[in-house]
Amino acid sequence: MLLSPMANQMNHFFSALADPTRRAVIERLVTGPAPVSELHAPHDIALPTFLKHLKVLEASGLVRSEKKGRVRIVHIEAAPLAEAEGWLQKQRRIWEGRLDRLEALAEHLERKSNGDLT
């Protein structure tokens, strides 16, 4: 199957979010940029393993990093987060729209069976 760049990107976003360490990094970064050492500190995993998680996040486009002197600072990229949220929101709205229509139909049928409608 040929994937559109957009679909391909969504795969990477969701795949990057399918890990608790990576989600914890995102939860930290929405409050502001942080150096790698600070991001690593709360996690009881080896630094090389943690750096692999950061690489996955960076490859997915959810974060970017820049070197400042001897420290690497990591920033969140808000657009992909909004993209993933937008997709989920759209699905929920279609789903809720369907429920509303079903409810309206049920009400209509009930009134009809009560003789309120002809």
Added chain:
Amino acid sequence: MLLSPMANQMNHFFSALADPTRRAVIERLVTGPAPVSELHAPHDIALPTFLKHLKVLEASGLVRSEKKGRVRIVHIEAAPLAEAEGWLQKQRRIWEGRLDRLEALAEHLERKSNGDLT
């Protein structure tokens, strides 16, 4: 690392959504339940491969299915979708709150440098 049941569930949700075929199934199911054959029809992949995708979705809790006679009907489970959306929404709000505070701070500093404040 020990995972809470909630974190574990989120891993499965996001991992299930990290595939365009599975997202297409979700996009179809939010409009209403469908038999497996109808879900498979638009996808140019072998049925056994498609069934594996359905299994991943079902294991993640995003869909459930039931046999009606000789037909298997697949339904969406809206709660996990809302869960994943809720997590993303929360991150965006924290991020936007931070931007608002930064903006307020920048305005304050500007007014101060203009001599509007003492």
